[in-house]
Amino acid sequence: NAGVTQTPKFRVLKTGQSMTLLCAQDMNHEYMYWYRQDPGMGLRLIHYSVGEGTTAKGEVPDGYNVSRLKKQNFLLGLESAAPSQTSVYFCASSLQQSRRLAEETQYFGPGTRLLVL
Amino acid sequence: AQKITQTQPGMFVQEKEAVTLDCTYDTSDQSYGLFWYKQPSSGEMIFLIYQGSYDEQNATEGRYSLNFQKARKSANLVISASQLGDSAMYFCAMTPTLNDYKLSFGAGTTVTVRA
Numbered sequence: 001n002a003g004v005t006q007t008p009k010f011r012v013l014k015t016g017q018s019m020t021l022l023c024a025q026d027m028n029h030e031y032m033y034w035y036r037q038d039p040g041m042g043l044r045l046i047h048y049s050v051g052e053g054t055t056a057k058g059e060v061p062d063g064y065n066v067s068r069l070k071k072q073n074f075l076l077g078l079e080s081a082a083p084s085q086t087s088v089y090f091c092a093s094s095l096q097q098s099r100r101l102a103e104e105t106q107y108f109g110p111g112t113r114l115l116v117l
Numbered sequence: 118a119q120k121i122t123q124t125q126p127g128m129f130v131q132e133k134e135a136v137t138l139d140c141t142y143d144t145s146d147q148s149y150g151l152f153w154y155k156q157p158s159s160g161e162m163i164f165l166i167y168q169g170s171y172d173e174q175n176a177t178e179g180r181y182s183l184n185f186q187k188a189r190k191s192a193n194l195v196i197s198a199s200q201l202g203d204s205a206m207y208f209c210a211m212t213p214t215l216n217d218y219k220l221s222f223g224a225g226t227t228v229t230v231r232a
Contacts, residue, residue, distance in 0.1 A: 031218060042121065042208055042222025043162075058219065090162060096218060104218060105152070108162035 002026055004109035006091050012115045013081045021076040021112050023091030031094045032074040033058070033106065034066060036087040043090060049074055050096075081116045088113050120144075121209050121223035129229050130199045137184070138194040138226045140209030146170075150212040151192040152220065153183065157205040165207075168192060196228070204230045 007022040023032065030051050035043040035058075045058030047066040055066045063085060065077045074093075078085060092106040120143040130136040142151070153165040168176040168183045176183040184193040192211075196203055209223040 033219075040224060042210070042224050043220070044222070045219055048219065059221075088160070092162070094218060105164045105167065106218075106220060107164065108154075111160045111162075 004091055004093055004107055006089075006109040006112050008112060009110070010113045010115075012117065013078075014117055015082060017081050018077070018079050019081065019114075020078075021089055021091075021114075023074045023076070023093075023109055024072055025074075025091075025093040025107075025109075026072065027093060027095070027107070028071070029093035029107075030071075030096045031104075031106075032068065033092040033094075034064070034074065034076045035090045035092065036060065036085075037090060037111070038087050046076065046089075081114075083116045086114060086116045121211060121221055123209055123223035123226050125226045126224075127227040127229070129231055130196075130203075132201060132230055132232050133198055135195060135197045136199055136228060138196070138207050138209075138228070140192045140194065140223060142190050142192065142209075142211055144190070144211070144213060146214050149214055151183070151185070152210045152212075153181070153192075153194045154208045154210060154222075155205045156208065156225070157202075162208075166194070199228075199230045201230050201232060204228060 004025045033048040034046040049068040052071045089112045091109040094104040094106045122141045149170045151168040155163045166178045180197045182195045206225045208225045210220045
């Protein structure tokens with residue numbers, strides 16, 4: 001049982017280049033999330049998905065797009081990378097079976113380090 | 118919008134001693150969820166403990182306990198009998214309502230356990 005995996009682990013981009021980060025989970029979780037982590041700050045939510053085919057904006061969505069074509073995968077795209085997008089990106093998933101949504105634990109992937117030059 | 122504050126950027130603790138990590142939050146909601154995560158140097162985020170605002174008892178998970186004081190809006194994490202493997206960054210996070218699942222994180226506290 002791999003849990004949540006992320007591809008790639010590390011990437012260097014030049015300004016203006018595009019790339020896609022892949023998140024996969026094998027826990028049959030409904031909800032998936034993308035966060036970014038910057039020095040001195042906690043994680044901030046970029047986009048999230050509450051099910052296959054649905055996505056929504058989080059706290060810092062500008063410059064990113066996402067897709068959830070399959071339940072187990074959640075893709076994060078950068079169409080034109082900027083140095084401000086240098087960060088560590090985390091994907092997470094949660095089951096959301098409880099009537100109290102806030103009780104559900106989010107399980108995180110190992111992260112992707114992205115450097116934009 | 119809710120806000121999470123962790124005022125201790127870094128702490129040192131002697132092995133086998135207890136350490137308390139502070140977390141205060143600001144919300145106008147009466148019902149919400151509070152979480153603590155651990156991030157070791159390897160980078161992964163590890164769930165430690167959860168406290169619902171409606172829970173009367175403080176949450177405990179092994180050596181971790183959450184000192185929840187709703188009136189003061191604080192949710193401090195206590196790690197008892199510290200081990201070298203506890204050296205990590207610790208994040209406090211919350212979901213704003215019981216029907217919301219989106220986490221907001223504090224800036225984190227680095228804990229270094231000394232032998």
